[in-house]
Amino acid sequence: MRILTAAVILATAVSGGAAIANDRLTDSQFIAAAKCRGLMQGADTAGIDAVLQANKAGRMGLVLDRADTARKAAATKARKASGPGGKAEMARQAADACAGFNV
DSSP states (O other): OHHHHHHHHHHHHHHHHHHHHHTSOOHHHHHHHHHHHHHOTTSOOHHHHHHHHHHHTTOOHHHHHHHHHHHHHHHHHHHHOOHHHHHHHHHHHHHHHHTTSOO
């Protein structure tokens, strides 16, 4: 009976660890999240900031640099957008870039 109980506990722990591991963003998703952050000019960024912070640990420097570059480029593009058409296009791009990050 104890062996069966131990096996059930071990299986639960392993499956729980797999679920946690699946929450981690891939490098390309991390860069896309950074781009999303850059496009969100004037919006509440707490959600995407939390996603980025939670996924930052253990990233290679190259990925962090690319994410920072993507964020800065998107922020510059969003700031320079003018007129109703430009702002609407930035809002559409932000919605596309942020889809799936629950922000």
